Amino acid sequence: MQIRTRSEQLVEDTWDLGSLFSDAQDWEQGMETLKRCIEEAPSFRGSLQKGKEEFLATMRWYEQTAILAERLYNWAFLNYSSDASSSEQVRRYAQVSSSMSQLSAAMAYFDPELLGLDDTVVEAYLADPAFGDYAVFIRKARRFKAHVLDEAQERLMALQSEVASVPRTTFSDLTNVDFDFGMLDGSPLTQSTFSSFLMQEDRELRKKAYKQFYHVYDASKHALARLYEGQVKQDIFRAKARGYESCRAMALFPDNVPIAVYDSLIAAVHEALPTLHRYYRLRARLLGLEKLAHYDVYVPLVGGIHTNTPYTQAVEIIAKALAPLGAEYVRTLTDGLTTERWVDRYENKGKRSGAFSSGTFTSKPYILLNYKEDVLRDVFTVAHEGGHSMHSHYSAANNPFFQYDYTIFEAEVASTFNEQLLARYLIEQSEDQAMKAYILGKQLDDIVATLFRQTMFAEYELRTHQLAEEGTPLTLELLRSEYRSLLQTYFGDAVEFEEESDLEGLRIPHFYSSFYVYKYATGISAAIALSRKVLENGESARKDYLTFLSSGGREYPIDSLRMAGVDMADEQPVREALATFANLLSQFEALA
Structure with missing residues (x-):
């Protein structure tokens, strides 16, 4: 097994992120727009309590801003996931994560104002068909009334959220980028190939892979324990702060x-x-x-x-298996897995291990894989992520x-x-x-x-x-x-x-x-x-x-x-x- 660099991947084997942004320059322009939205956010303070029209205008602004933020974040996240060894991808992901925290901080007034309205007022607003797209969101948000803080406290919680992600991102970088598991039997041992080694019939090879893999974790076990402790402490902080x-x-x-x-x-x-x-x-x-x-x-x-099972054959098998769900379901999924390029198919250096599906309201529902033809389980992974x-x-x-x-x-x-x-x-x-x-x-x-x-x-x-x-x-x-x-x-x-x-x-x-x-x-x-x-x-x-x-x-x-x-x-x-x-x-x- 040879692990390619990101630049060595064939274009048709990678996802087409054009439904999010056409290129890095387009994304940067979107970030400038988001920056202006963050600057505009405080101007809506108090609008939810001024009357129905102001409430509705604020919701429409919030909707468009949230759609933009979702697109910006997902583009940076997907690029970072496909190659965390790229300093540019790391920078962009950090940049948009910071902007998301800033947006939350700038809108710290929103939840307290929404929850401060009387139930009769809110229900009267929601009876208007103009609020139809927002009714479910508003009702679900008001259920959190006992756990939402005042504006100043919510601002602090939003600013703290960027710090809260440090254990997770550090764990990801440490285990997916910094850890070097070496070579075994002429092939690289990685987070993704480890499962392949453990499925081999040669017991001695399995044992070697296991020992070699966990030797790397053993060398950093104290740091890993501290990272997990940090995650748990973050959870406890948020639970206590929100009651x-x-x-x-x-x-x-x-x-x-x-x-x-x-x-x-x-x-x-x-x-x-x-x-x-x-x-x-x-x-x-x-x-x-x-x-x-x-x-x-x-x-x-x-x-x-x-x-x-070559990837294209896996897609054909999955299409036949999912026939009970109807022709439209199967056609849409098959196109997405192949010609529509929802999928980033194969492992490369710096790529996140495992698999996931991640899309936005306006984009393709993207899939990250580390597909291996000799592992039948990976055919099931394609079906699994396709379901998502x-x-x-x-x-x-x-x-x-x-x-x-x-x-x-x-x-x-x-x-x-x-x-x-x-x-x-x-x-x-x-x-x-x-x-x-x-x-x-x-x-x-x-x-x-x-x-x-x-x-x-x-x-x-x-x-x-x-x-x-x-x-x-x-x-x-x-x-x-x-x-x-x-x-x-x-x-x-x-x-x-x-x-x-x-x-x-x-x-x-x-x-x-x-x-x-x-x-x-x-x-x-x-x-x-x-x-x-x-x-x-x-x-x-x-x-x-x-x-x-x-x-x-x-x-x-x-x-x-x-x-x-x-x-x-x-x-x-x-x-x-x-x-x-x-x-x-x-x-x-x-x-x-």
Whole structure:
């Protein structure tokens, strides 16, 4: 494997950011416009309380400014993500991040003024059709009344937000740019290739990759622990400043998700741990081992199957798998993944690891990948991120700006839904029993990674935040001890861990977006239920699902998912997903 520099990437393999800005000069001009908007912002102080026409004028100005700011930020963020080794991309990203903080500070009066209006006044305004594009936003914003500070305090909070991002950006630069994992077996070991090495059949190669990779983390473990502690302290500061009971309560409040949903997820998964331990014991038997090492848990359950799927072929397979969603959905996604250039396909030096989807109200819904032809999982990643981008496409097309942005809680349904259809298609199309077993094993691995593993992460975040909220210092030793205890609980007695295994807790990027990962677990649970409905109930279920994709931020996530046909306030979807895992495990055991 050779890792290209950014300049060596073929143009057709990169995204076309022209729907945001045509070039750097165009972006710089946009930044000048934003600067003028920031200077104008104080002139609207008091306008919300002057009368309906002034209120409406302010909302229209706010809307246009926010659309511009979103475009500017996304262009800089996407360029930075594709090459963080470029000083120019780093400068622009820092510049727009600073401007976003300045805009928030300049509009510190907005929320206090909005929340200071009487309910009768606001409802009278919202009865006017002219406010139609803003009604959902205004009603949701007023729900935060108990947690919004006065103007001076809000200004300080906005100015502090730039500082608050330092742990996250430092962690990203340290692990994606500064860390050099070296070469292994003639190929570079990187954040992206690490997963490929751990899926190799050669156990000694897996072990070498694991040891070499974590050796780099071990050398910086104290700094990484301090960065995570800094993130947790930022969370505690914001929760206390805004009057929330806890960091977790603050994180769940915007989505109107009850704390019980989080707790019941952990409880249900704990009840299913015996089935997970059975899965790891089976994995050990199939590998001919008495005990698994931590570097053994990602090898495909069925060995001897090697796949090579060029990117264009992956798109063709995904198009066929998603046919139940209709010709329009498939055509739009296929064009986006190919000729419309939504996607930045392959790894290059300085590029962010992993994958994500990120668009704006007026742009293409862009996708960052680090696609590898020899990793079947990457075909699923394309389907996954395509689900996010189609969700963005439908949301932007069917909603005004202030209600198009859906929550992460909903987003993880749209992505894992596509993976469910893809797995079903691959199993049905395969005539080879070994390949069917391979795909079944892949489904098992995905539920382990998305439902069990993300719940373990969610439990770790809960523990670390609760300890810090109680005044316990988050030392390196404590963080490692808490993470190791969870590893042992979730993996059971089939796995023996290495001395460095608990360093894994210091390398998870999502921990810098606190209380985010539980949404992966709830998302796959909802996706399993909804994909089954679409496949079994046909057109009516398909329309319900597309209505959900089109709803944007119109409803709170649990309400929008109810419209699609699944109630995530109830434990049943999670328990059904766990039962699906047990059923797939039995099917796999029969084939294996």
